[in-house]
Amino acid sequence: MTLRFFVIIGTLILMCFVTSLLVSYRYFFTLPTINENIKDYQDRELLSLEIALNREFVFLKTLNYDYAVWDDSYDYMTSFDKDYIESNYVDDTFKSLKIDGVFIYDMNFKQVYGHTFDYIQEQSFELPEFDLNTHLPNRTILPYKKNTSERFGFLRTEHGPVMFASHVIQRTDKTGEPVGSIVFIKKVRKSQVAMMAEVAQVKLSYSIINDDSATQNLLVLNGGIQNEGIATERQRILLDINGNPLLTVNIEHHHQRLPVLFDLYLIIILIMFFVASIIGFFVVNRFFITPLINGASAINLMLLKNDLQPLHFKNQFIEMRVLINGFNSLIKEVKKQNEQLEKISKIDELTQIYNRRAFEEIYTLQWHDAHNQKTTLGLMLIDVDYFKLYNDCYGHQEGDSALQALCRVLKETAQSNNGIAARYGGEEFILLFNQLSFEQFELTSQQLRKNVNALKLPHKGSKVSDVLTISVGCAFATAKAMDNESITAKSLIKDADVMLYEAKNTGRDRALIKSI
Incomplete structure (x- = not known):
C-alpha cells in the first residue's frame, strides 16, 4: 500500500463516517420532529376545512330555522294562504338569502309548496328529486323521526349535488303539534368551495362520484388526518343524507413540502465538508507525500504511458540514486527485448510474411x-x-x-x-x-x-x-x-x-x- 493510497483511504473513511453521522442524526432525530410538526399543521388544516363546511350548513340551518319556527309559516299549513307565499318567497328573497330553493311538506311527505330559483343565474330550474312521493329514499331529508326537529346534509340531483337544511314547522314560541317542515336548498358551487379553501388555507377541487367502487379506500371528511401520514395532497369523500358517496374532494395542503432525507441544508453541509476534506488531502499530498514519492511517480507515469525511458532524476539520497541507475539499466534491456517481440508479433510464423x-x-x-x-x-x-x-x-x-x-x-x-x-x-x-x-x-x-x-x-x-x-x-x-x-x-x-x-x-x- 502506497502512502498516498493510505491517505486517500483514510480521507474517504473519515468522509463516510461524518456523512453517516449527519445522515443518521437527520433520519433518527430531525426528520421525525419535522414530520410530527407537519402532521399537526395538516391535521389543523383538515379540521379547519370541516369547520368551514359546517359553517356553510350553520348559515343555511339558521335561515331555515327562522322561517320554520314562525307563526306565519305555521298558519300557512292550515290556511294555505297565497299571500304568505307571495310575500316571503319571491325571487328577490332567494337572491338576498343566497339560496336556490324552498320546499314545504306536510306530515305525510306531500309537497305543499316548492319553488327553485338559481340566485346566481337568476332563473328557475326543476328538481324532481324533491318529490318525495316518487323518490321515497329522499324522505330522509325531513326531520320526522323521534327527538329530531331538523335535518341537514347533501343530496344528489340531476343539477348536481345540493346542500339542504330542514326543520319542522312550529309556532314562534315552539308550541303546537308539528304540521310539516320547510326545506331550504343551496347548490354546491365552485365559489363556495373557494371560500372554504380560503378559510382552511388549502387548495380544493371536487368531482362528482358516479362509481362507488372508485371510492372504496377513501376516507370521509370527518376530523383530521385520521391515522394517515403526511402528504402534499389527499382526498376525502362527502356522503349524501343516505350515506352514499356523493363528492370527492381533492385537498392540496398549502406551504408544505414533504421533508426528504437529503435536503438543501444537509447537502450544503456535506459539500462543505467534502470540499474541506479534499483541500486537506491536497495540502498533505503537496507538502508531505509528493516529496517522498517523486521517483516512484516518475516510474508510474512511464508505465501508464507505456513509454519506458531512462530516468534523468537527481536526488540527494544514495538509495534513490542506486534505484535510478538500476532502473535505467533495466530499461535498456527491456527496450532490446521489446524490439524483438514487436518483430515476432507482426510476422506469421508459418509463412514468414506479415500477419x-x-x-x-x-x-x-x-x-x-x-x-x-x-x-x-x-x-x-x-x-x-x-x-x-x-x-x-x-x-x-x-x-x-x-x-x-x-x-x-x-x-x-x-x-x-x-x-x-x-x-x-x-x-x-x-x-x-x-x-x-x-x-x-x-x-x-x-x-x-x-x-x-x-x-x-x-x-x-x-x-x-x-x-x-x-x-x-x-x-x-x-x-x-x-x-x-x-x-x-x-x-x-x-x-x-x-x-x-x-x-x-x-x-x-x-x-x-x-x-x-
Whole structure:
C-alpha cells in the first residue's frame, strides 16, 4: 500500500463516517420532529376545512330555522294562504338569502309548496328529486323521526349535488303539534368551495362520484388526518343524507413540502465538508507525500504511458540514486527485448510474411498517406483454389509447404513493386501496393498468377488445373477516387473481396480487377 493510497483511504473513511453521522442524526432525530410538526399543521388544516363546511350548513340551518319556527309559516299549513307565499318567497328573497330553493311538506311527505330559483343565474330550474312521493329514499331529508326537529346534509340531483337544511314547522314560541317542515336548498358551487379553501388555507377541487367502487379506500371528511401520514395532497369523500358517496374532494395542503432525507441544508453541509476534506488531502499530498514519492511517480507515469525511458532524476539520497541507475539499466534491456517481440508479433510464423494485425496497421497508415497525397492504392486479395482438397490429398504438412512456397512468390512480387504481402487468414492472403499505375497493377496481378502456376505444385484434387492455382480479387483506387470522401479503407477491401468472389465463381485461376 502506497502512502498516498493510505491517505486517500483514510480521507474517504473519515468522509463516510461524518456523512453517516449527519445522515443518521437527520433520519433518527430531525426528520421525525419535522414530520410530527407537519402532521399537526395538516391535521389543523383538515379540521379547519370541516369547520368551514359546517359553517356553510350553520348559515343555511339558521335561515331555515327562522322561517320554520314562525307563526306565519305555521298558519300557512292550515290556511294555505297565497299571500304568505307571495310575500316571503319571491325571487328577490332567494337572491338576498343566497339560496336556490324552498320546499314545504306536510306530515305525510306531500309537497305543499316548492319553488327553485338559481340566485346566481337568476332563473328557475326543476328538481324532481324533491318529490318525495316518487323518490321515497329522499324522505330522509325531513326531520320526522323521534327527538329530531331538523335535518341537514347533501343530496344528489340531476343539477348536481345540493346542500339542504330542514326543520319542522312550529309556532314562534315552539308550541303546537308539528304540521310539516320547510326545506331550504343551496347548490354546491365552485365559489363556495373557494371560500372554504380560503378559510382552511388549502387548495380544493371536487368531482362528482358516479362509481362507488372508485371510492372504496377513501376516507370521509370527518376530523383530521385520521391515522394517515403526511402528504402534499389527499382526498376525502362527502356522503349524501343516505350515506352514499356523493363528492370527492381533492385537498392540496398549502406551504408544505414533504421533508426528504437529503435536503438543501444537509447537502450544503456535506459539500462543505467534502470540499474541506479534499483541500486537506491536497495540502498533505503537496507538502508531505509528493516529496517522498517523486521517483516512484516518475516510474508510474512511464508505465501508464507505456513509454519506458531512462530516468534523468537527481536526488540527494544514495538509495534513490542506486534505484535510478538500476532502473535505467533495466530499461535498456527491456527496450532490446521489446524490439524483438514487436518483430515476432507482426510476422506469421508459418509463412514468414506479415500477419493480419501488422497488415491492418500498415494499411491504415498507407491509406491516410494516399488519401492526403491523392495517390493511387491497390489491393489484391488472394485465395488458394481448392486448398481444402489439397490438404485432403497430400496432408497438412504438404499443405503448409505449399503455402510457404506460395508466400515466397507473394513476398517477391510485393517487394519488387514496393508493396507488402500479408497472410489475411487461413489460405487467404493480401497484397498492398502504393503509387502504382493501373497498367502496372493489372500486369502485376496477372504476373503473380503466372508465377504461382510456374511453381508447378501438383494438385490432383483441383477442378481447374493439375497444379496449384490461385484466384485473385483486385481493387484499385485511382488518385481521383482517393479524393472522394465516400471511398473508405473498408470499402476498398470489400471491393477486392467482391472481385475475389467473382473470380472464384467464374472458374477460378484468374485475377479480376475493379478500378474505382
